[in-house]
Amino acid sequence: MGSSFVPGLKVSRHTVLRKRRILPLKGEVKKNLGDEVAASEVVAETYLPGKVHPMNVANLLGVVPADLPRCMVRKEGEAVQRNEVLARSTSFFGLFKNEVTAKVEGTLENVSTITGQVMVREKPTPVQVRAFVDGTVVEIIPQEGVVLETTATYIQGIFGIGGETQGRITVLVEAPGEELTAESIRSEHAGQVLVGGAFASLAALRKAVEVGAAGVVVGGIDALDLVEFMGYDLGVAITGSERLGLTLIVTEGFGHVAMAERTFSLLTELSGSEASINGSTQIRAGVIRPEIIVTRAREQREAPPGDELKGLEVGDLVRIIRQPHFGELGTVTSLPHELSTLESESRARVLEVTLATGQILRLPRANTEVIAG
Amino acid sequence: MNNEPTVKVILATDCGSTTTKAILIEKVGQEYRQTYRGEAPTTVEAPFEDVTMGVLNAVQEVAEISGRRLVGDDGRIMTPARGKEGCDLYISxxxxxxxxxxxxxxxxxxxxxxxxxxxxxxxxxxxxxVIACNDKRLPHEQIERIRQLRPDMILVSGGVDGGTTKHVVELAELIAAASPKPRLGSGFHLPVIYAGNAQAADEVATVLADKTDLNVVPNLRPVLERENLGPAREKIHDMFLEHVMQQAPGYKKLMSWVNADIMPTPEAVGRILRTIAEKEGINAVCVDIGGATTDIFSVFGGEFNRTVSANLGMSYSISNVFTEAGLPNVLRWVPFPMDERDLRNRVKNKMIRPTTIPSSLEELVFEQAIAREALRLAFEQHKAFASRLKGVQQQRTIGDTFDQGAGGESLVNLMDLDLLVASGGVLSHAPRMAQTALLLIDSFLPEGVTALAKDSIFMMPHLGVLSQVHPAAATEVFEKDCLIYLGTCVAPVGKAKEGSRLLHWRFETETGRVEEGELHQGELARVPLALQERAHFSGHPEKGIDLGRGKGTKVETVLKGGEVGLVLDGRGRPLVLPADQGRRVECLHRWLKAMDAYDARLYTL
Incomplete structure (x- = not known):
């Protein structure tokens, strides 16, 4: 109700994180309450029903569907091998035989006397859910999975591609405004999470794939480079299932945008630590942002620094997230209550921001985002 | 409703994906008027997971502004109204x-x-x-798709009554093999509605009854020449209430508060549009452009159609609009140079930060250029879908059946369109009404005489439900408060040389003000005609030019005034912008200036 709540992305040095690790369908939970698990351990497992292959056996045999059951060599529920005879019809006192063989190995699931269709289901495929982060099992969701708790550094990106992976953090730039170049990426970076500054070019991304890096974390990328890198243009921001050879996390946005100082200094501090990263992004109701998680030893845990999301206040550091001045940082100096007329003549709630240069801007509140810390 | 006359206070809410909107309708003197409104974030998702919290917040805002107490100590909406407390009807x-x-x-x-x-x-x-036997996917691909999608329900049709049963039972077998699970409430069977060949119903039941919550209704295509969509639609509505709503967080509670069934928002919009089109005897189109999708509703010759363009929207889907329309199509509406690389980054930044708004004039013009393309594409999809030979309850001859093979002629005839209604952020919140009018004209390209309006606070969903329980209040509020008339577009159609005369026009208002002039090919003109004004209009098109009554035939009609007034569009149909960069910018400048659409600074960019 008219709140001036402007959430930013979460960037926490120390936080107690709970992760739900759930199967896509019911199965078996492999861990117990209180178990300490490592990121790579399997916490729950199930079998996805195999693919179903229908074929119209009645048509193939040249019989009416109602006659199909007596032609079936294999019955419903039986296992069948590839190329094994499934059904056979004979005519002319057994002189002519007509046979239909299975195209896949699996189980004969259904024989329809109405349509003449026979369904063979392939073997189930195992699906495993791993812990993804080191932590303790604090809740068991029967037949579905677990909730893990861990103390960690937690950094959200704005956009990413590629799914869950792990690797050691290596910072390849000196400053958050610096560009991650292809030349700086070398073969020893295989399996690592490479941190750049303001920008990673297409050449840098390709080099990272070439050396086998696990991931790249960078302030900005170019939209056209992304099209080239993915091989298609992204219509809506629903990602995570891409198989491009690495997981990419963009922390600020499209274009050359310096990585937020706090994010960069945290990642620099964590250089050499093992990180769990996930590029999955869903910008819809129930938004999902990409994340970087570095588990911290429990004893390192400090009192939370109060980085919970809060309402916007004078003195807050904000980033401008729309042109003009996209990517610039400033301090909120005023939060006028009444609606103001913008240059576009739209009316909106605004705030006044003072940039580092001393320039004062009046901007729609919706076009800024709080930078924690 | 029996007690219609006694209803004095009506409260209505619309729980959207992001915002819950509440409006208050009160009997003021002898008429119903929408008096107050409030809104609050929707609370369906975690951490709240109770839709009623957002509803109560929005209602509380209405209560605070109106001074009427609407929420009782028990945390429920107070009904009926007593003095300055409560409401007589609550709908959602x-x-x-x-x-x-x-x-x-x-x-x-x-x-x-x-x-x-x-x-x-x-x-x-x-x-x-849409799964079909001839959709070019292999059966196992169809099964995978059914299994992945997890819909709220499945509607199965197929075969005319008495026709072949084999294909439709095959479809049922595919669904059974996929054994789909509902999106909400994993312990329940997925609702499946069967509305196909009646003779196959038993066989379909044999296949599906154990695995799904199967409901059989009369065939929605009993014969090739006729659709019978009513029973299937009603069953969808029932299943929506019984299953989907029951599983959604907080809806059980909300359902116990309302005086009429909760309706899906688009269904409610469709109902009010149909009601109005029927009452006025007009053809109407309504568009609602959102962040993710664009809905278009139309009523032509009494036939209603709705389409949802799932990935055409102004924030979440903006990048998709850009991809589908293509850069040149978007940029043709922008009268200043833009760098492609920068522009693509801007689009993607809007996609990942969907709540940002254009603050500079340049940004606004660019965003409205994308909106024109989103609307154009969505309307193209609508025209293709709303086809004559496949309309609701339409009787056809057997000859028409063969025509259908050719794809069917669209029901949407822009020359017959009487009213075009706009809603959704980019249209409703455009800083100048002339921008909204021009966005509608450029993307829908109305022909002849068409009234333009906007539903600025998107009240149509509320009125759609209200029309079920209190039609008089719904239509009264629709006419008086819901629509803001922008004016009327007069667009002659026909081939003509640039600059040649298309028509001579004249109007006279009820107060005796007379305006007249000529419209030439390539020209766009705006003539003030205030909101409360009505004018008798006559237009004499040139030979070969049609204004709705045939080539060269005079048209007389009554014009509705509005914030923009009369817009005379001589730019031709289809509207083709010059390929030459300089000429295109010159044309855009001329048209935008004629409409007084933007601040003069635009022409210096």
Missing amino acids: TSSAGGGLQMMVAGVVRSMTAESAERAALGAGSIVMD
Whole structure:
């Protein structure tokens, strides 16, 4: 109700994180309450029903569907091998035989006397859910999975591609405004999470794939480079299932945008630590942002620094997230209550921001985002 | 409703994906008027997971502004009204949690499957996919798709009554093999509605009854020449209430508060549009452009159609609009140079930060250029779908059946369109009304004489539900408070040379003010005609030019005034912008200046 709540992305040095690790369908939970698990351990497992292959056996045999059951060599529920005879019809006192063989190995699931269709289901495929982060099992969701708790550094990106992976953090730039170049990426970076500054070019991304890096974390990328890198243009921001050879996390946005100082200094501090990263992004109701998680030893845990999301206040550091001045940082100096007329003549709630240069801007509140810390 | 006359205070809410909107309608003297409104974030998702919290917040805002107490100590909406407390009727619509999501199946993609799609869309659903025997996917791919999508329900059609049963039972077997699970409430069977060949119903039941919550209704395509979508639509609505709503967080409680069934938001919009079109005897189109999707509703010759363009929207889907329309199509509306690389980054930044708004004039013009293309593409989809030979309850001759093979002629005839209604952020919140009018004209390209209006606070969903329980109040509020008339567009159609005369026009208002002039090819003109004014208009088109009554034939009509007034559009149909960069910018400048659409600074960019 008219709140001036402007959430930013979460960037926490120390936080107690709970992760739900759930199967896509019911199965078996492999861990117990209180178990300490490592990121790579399997916490729950199930079998996805195999693919179903229908074929119209009645048509193939040249019989009416109602006659199909007596032609079936294999019955419903039986296992069948590839190329094994499934059904056979004979005519002319057994002189002519007509046979239909299975195209896949699996189980004969259904024989329809109405349509003449026979369904063979392939073997189930195992699906495993791993812990993804080191932590303790604090809740068991029967037949579905677990909730893990861990103390960690937690950094959200704005956009990413590629799914869950792990690797050691290596910072390849000196400053958050610096560009991650292809030349700086070398073969020893295989399996690592490479941190750049303001920008990673297409050449840098390709080099990272070439050396086998696990991931790249960078302030900005170019939209056209992304099209080239993915091989298609992204219509809506629903990602995570891409198989491009690495997981990419963009922390600020499209274009050359310096990585937020706090994010960069945290990642620099964590250089050499093992990180769990996930590029999955869903910008819809129930938004999902990409994340970087570095588990911290429990004893390192400090009192939370109060980085919970809060309402916007004078003195807050904000980033401008729309042109003009996209990517610039400033301090909120005023939060006028009444609606103001913008240059576009739209009316909106605004705030006044003072940039580092001393320039004062009046901007729609919706076009800024709080930078924690 | 029996006690219609005693109803004095009506409270209505619409629970959208992001915002819950509440309006208060009160009897003021002898008429019903919308008096107050409030809004609050929707609370369907974690951490709240109770839609009623957002409802109460929005209602509380109305209560604070109006001074009427609406929420009781028990945390419920107070009914009936007593003095300055409570309301007589409380109603609600909902599209929260992604709305109603369905999958439909039919035997032939362009026939029964399309009829099923129409039934689902008409019932306010999002159609996630259409499965048909001839959709060019292999059966195991279809099974995988059904299993992955997890819809709220499936509508199965196929076969005319008495026709072949084999294909439709095959469809049922595919669904049974996929054994789909509902999106909400994993312990329940997925609702499946069977509306196909009546003779196959028993066999379909044999296949599906144990694995799904099967409901059989009369065939939605009993014969090839006729659709019968009513029973399927009603069953969808019932299942929506019984299953989907029951599983959505907080809806059980909300359902116990309302005085009429909760309706999916698009269904409610469709109902009010149909009611108005019928009452006024007009053809109407309504567009609602949102962040993710664009809904278009039309009533032509009494036939209603709705389409949802799932990935055409102004924030979440903006990048997709850009991809589908192509850069040149978007940029043709922008009268200043832009760098492609920078522009693509801007679009993607809007996609990942969907709540940002254009603050500079340059940004606004660019965003409205994308909106024109989103609307154009969505309307193209609508025109293709709303086809004459496949309309609701349409009687056809056997000769028409063969025509259908050719794809069917669109029901949407822009020359017959009387009213074009705009809603959704980019249209409703455009800083100048002339921008809204021009966005509508440029993307829908109305022909002849067409009234333009906007539903600035998107009140149509509320009025759609209200029309079910109190039609008088619904139509009264629609006429008096819902629509803001922008004016009327007069657009002659026909081939003419640039600069040649298209028509001579004249209007006289009720107060005796007379305006007249000529419209030439390539010209766009705006003549003030205030909101409360009505004028008798006559237009004499040149030979070969049509204004709605045939080439060269004079048209006389009554014009509705509005914030923009009369817009005379001589730019031709289809509207083709000059390929030459300089000429294009010159044309845009001339048209935008004629409309007084933007601040003069635009022309210096």
